[in-house]
Amino acid sequence: MNLIDLSSNLIKFKSISPKSAGSIEYIADLLKKKKFDCHMLEFGQKKIKNLYAEFSNGSGPNLCFAGHCDVVPPGDVKEWDSDPFDPLIKDGRIFGRGACDMKPAIAAFLFSTLKFLDDFKNVFNGTLSFLITADEEGDADFGTKKVVEWLEENKFKIDFCIVGEPTNPNFLGEMIKIGRRGSLNGEIVIKGVQGHVAYPEKAKNPIDNVIKICNAIKLPLDKGSKYFQPSHLEITSIDVGNNVPNLIPSVAKIKFNIRFNDNHNSNDVKKMLKNRLDSVTKNYKLKTKISGESFINNTKDLTQALISSIKRIVNKNPVLSTSGGTSDARFISKICPVLEFGLVGKSMHKINENSKIKDIEKLSQIYYEFIRNLFIEKKN
Secondary structure (H helix, E strand, C coil), X not given: CCHHHHHHHHHXXXXXXXXXXXXXXHHHHHHHHCCCEEEEEEECCCCEEEEEEEEEECCCCEEEEEEECCECCCCCHHHCCCCCCXXXXXXXXXXXXCCCCCHHHHHHHHHHHHHHHHHHCCCCCEEEEEEEECCCCCCCCCCHHHHHHHHHHCCCCCCEEEECCCCECCCCCCEXXXXXXXXXXXXXXXXXXXXXXXCHHHCECCHHHHHHHHHHHCCCCCCCCCCCCCCEEEEEEEECCCCCCCEECCEEEEEEEEEECCCCCHHHHHHHHHHHHHCCCCCEXXXXXXXXXXXXXXXXXXXXXXXXHHHHHHCCCCEEECCCCCCCHXXXXXXXXXXXXXXXXXXXXXXXXXXXXXXXXXXXXXXXXXXXXXXXXXXX
8 A cells, every 4th residue: 555545545534523433443453464562542431542553673762653533524515626535636636634634644654654664674673653543623631631641551651752733834844843832711701780771870781891801811921932922812702692782781701712832831821811800800700721731842862853854855944833723742742752743734624625745755755764863873
């Protein structure tokens, strides 16, 4: 099977998060035939599927490739030019849900790892492993987060990790992610007293405080740090549930998200929010959920090996960045240095999601070169 066939086969699985739909089982069966030790792991009431697989050959370091088989829903399939789960190869691109984020990247690191083992099994000293989940695009409570806990409990040690997320904004080799901002989702509930608009003195309009609160929480949080851009709060919804024009509502809700840098942890951010809210009113309730803390956890050897591989294959000098959303690297960073590098992300989650065939092939070559840099070149 060639690389593009493998990419196509993965896209065919209708693995809408958090369902594997057979995709992880397919990968496990492939790896078992190549003598990998495969651990199928299920977590949560829905028994969400995950895979940790490794091939060990000596006492050297464990390099893990991590990724997710789950995808976001395709949306209105009538808007697609082809069936989102029947991959189409056209004009040098492969189309389908997950064609960018991130099934071909999984195919690329599987293909390159197996090729490396074919070429260097007798001289290779170490472990090559895969961490694949079906729970990344949703809540991510029973995916990589739980696998990392399982690895620690069962004394599996990973020394380095590459996550195959689509990190490049415009062209392959443009950007490596060396960390990520933290993410906090919040809801503020402001209570008032319902009443008729003709008698405002008999009511208390919560919207009056909504405007003040929005102005208070939107103030800058910081000016950024060495590796991170300034933290940012974005208001995503203001709602009073009011369908008539002559009613003063009793409750108003504000929803927001904060992407915060390494100047803060989530507790700092919550304290800052509370202080700003208290300066406006005490008549509110604040709910928050942390999607992840900010982190940066890379090593010189790991980063340089990947940079050298990118330069050799595509002749690009990648930018080291912490931009973008959250990813499963936030969980993996707790146990080992981790970098993210994958395809160009322009079409991820969009209608007619796609990637260039040449990019997938080059990505696989970069991964191969990266493994060789870590285990063969470093040895020499």
